[in-house]
Amino acid sequence: MAAQEPSPPSSLEGNKPGFPKNILANHLEDKHLCNSCLKVLRRPLQAQCGHRFCCFCFHQLVSSGPEKCNACIKEDLFEEPTSILKPGGAFADNAARREVEALAAVCPNEGCTWTGTIKDFEASHEGLCDFAIILCPSCKELMRANEQERHDQRECPERALNCKYCKESFLLKDIKAHDEICPKYPMMCEGCAKKKIPREKYVDHIKFCSKCKAACRFHVVGCHTSVEKEKIPDHERQCSYEHLNLLLHFIMGIKVSLESLQPHSLEVAGHKLQELHQSLRDLELRMSQLGGGGASASTQDGKVAELSRRCQELELKVNTFENIVCVLNREMERSCSTMEASNRQHRLDQDKIEILSNKVRQLERTVSLRDLSIVEMEGKMKEMLAATYDGIFVWKISDFAKKRQDAVAGRAPAMFSPAFYSSKYGYKMCLRIYLNGDGTGRGSHLSLFFVVMRGHSDALLKWPFHQKVTLMLLDQNNREHIIDAFRPDISSSSFQRPVSDMNIASGCPLFCPLSKLESKNSYVRDDTIFIKAIVDLTAL
Known part of the structure; x- marks a missing residue:
């Protein structure tokens, strides 16, 4: 189909x-x-x-x-x-x-x-979670969805603001640039100390403010004094001698420059005239050399005859090379024919190889499917051998040190036990252990959880699961077992009839402090620990 x-x-x-x-x-x-x-x-x-x-x-x-x-x-x-x-x-x-x-x-x-x-x-x-990470469309910053309103109003550098002076809109990042051009931005006069002068009126204020400083009128001749506008007449009267002295030096400097400029200009003009005369003499010499070239006509005829002889010799050599190229072309044609025959045979061989390769792949695929079936059957066999049907299960965890290191490194933080049953046709269950702790017990406790699994007889059983569960870390000297027990919360989804392979685990995140396992005691022996689970079946 x-x-x-x-x-x-x-x-x-x-x-x-x-x-x-x-x-x-x-x-x-x-x-x-x-x-x-x-x-x-x-x-x-x-x-x-x-x-x-x-x-x-x-x-x-x-x-x-x-x-x-x-x-x-x-x-x-x-x-x-x-x-x-x-x-x-x-x-x-x-x-x-x-x-x-x-x-x-x-x-x-x-x-x-x-x-x-x-x-x-x-x-x-999906898409409505307040904790979802979203991208701000303006500044491209990542944030939670429930933080977007605060970000847009207070934190986003690309958010728009209104100038409190001119009421124009601009981006937060451009606030300094706007303040420098805002026509209503308040400025202060350095002369009269008047504040809150709008920038658009500041220039007019400076023109007429008598307290603003201005340059002396003799600054062009060297007076660098700046005084308030209303004190400029007093400054000119007090410094009249200095101003006249500066003016005299300025005029004398101009006179010296003019006197030194005229001879220099004449000297430059004379030098250029000499260069023009030299160029003219060079041109005349070249013309005379061109005019005397007729005497060597006989020499040119001899060169032409020599070139003709060499051309004839080259034509003979070209004919010889053409004959050699014809022979090589015939050899090339024979080689191409042989190559085509070899290529056809090679393609036939490749097709046969491809057909055989496809058959090999099909056989390998069949073998791999058989191997998968065997592995699956072996897993089911092991699960059946390890299963118990009385609600009591003892889980042996060997290579404890290595598995603990894997849990600390995050390579395998959790482990599932084989499944066990309350009876032949009863509830299917397993245990889940975190050797480096989970949730509130991470890094400090061994966490142990109970998991209800989907079984073949779930339709015949009473739900939710409500039997008392006792979890134990066995003391291998049988002196002081670590025990914790709980009754299921029947409103929790962990104890409802499973809709997938297993429900969410429930149990004891603070089951056993890791310090007890690291100290010298009999919980860990021969790099092995034993976990025991007991399901109370009296109600059944």
């Missing part, structure tokens, strides 16, 4: 890549990831090769034409034409979409406590 081409993403729900990985409340599975953006699938499409893509990612991949499936190439399963992604070569995978939308989700924005499913997140929370 031909694959039905999905419509291109045109609505808001289809023009986005996948959901971020940290949206999942539980562990992430590879089957829920887009093979293009490597995020959780949004509106999944399944290509002919079997790989899934977000609707937006698939249409972006094939927008410029058919593309090879990178996931097939990476898995070494490339096979034409199924591994070629092209428009119309994928169909909407509604089963995968329902599975993804039913996954338990948390808001990926730091500080937000919203929980629900991915479908609820997309429908009612």
